[in-house]
Amino acid sequence: MNDKSYMDWRAMSDKSLMEVFGEFIQSHRLKQNKSQSQVASAAGVSRSTLSLLERGNNVRIDSLIQVMRVLDLLYVMQVFKVDDQISPIEYAKLKKKKRKQASPQKKDQDNKEGLEW
Numbered sequence: 001m002n003d004k005s006y007m008d009w010r011a012m013s014d015k016s017l018m019e020v021f022g023e024f025i026q027s028h029r030l031k032q033n034k035s036q037s038q039v040a041s042a043a044g045v046s047r048s049t050l051s052l053l054e055r056g057n058n059v060r061i062d063s064l065i066q067v068m069r070v071l072d073l074l075y076v077m078q079v080f081k082v083d084d085q086i087s088p089i090e091y092a093k094l095k096k097k098k099r100k101q102a103s104p105q106k107k108d109q110d111n112k113e114g115l116e117w
Helices: 014-031 036-043 047-055 061-070 074-080 088-097 108-113
Strands: none
Touching: 014 047, 014 061, 036 047, 036 061, 047 061, 061 074
């Protein structure tokens, strides 16, 4: 495929994936017109840690999260949220059990009184 917006994430090396993270962070930092020192200080990490992150080197995940928080990028974490889903079979069972109409009212007490001996 010649479409540059398509990336085969599975085929990429770990290093390549980390470089994508770094480019993402750097791009958003520059769009916000913030220096590495400003972001690093606000995130509570060293400037060298932020520099390593932007170059695609290994950094701790909590450092990545802190930087993303400072740059207001935590919205990307939504893709990691696990929603409870019901299977189609369970859904069909629930639909089958669902009442479709009201049942007639029973006259149990009135009829019993007239049948006493």
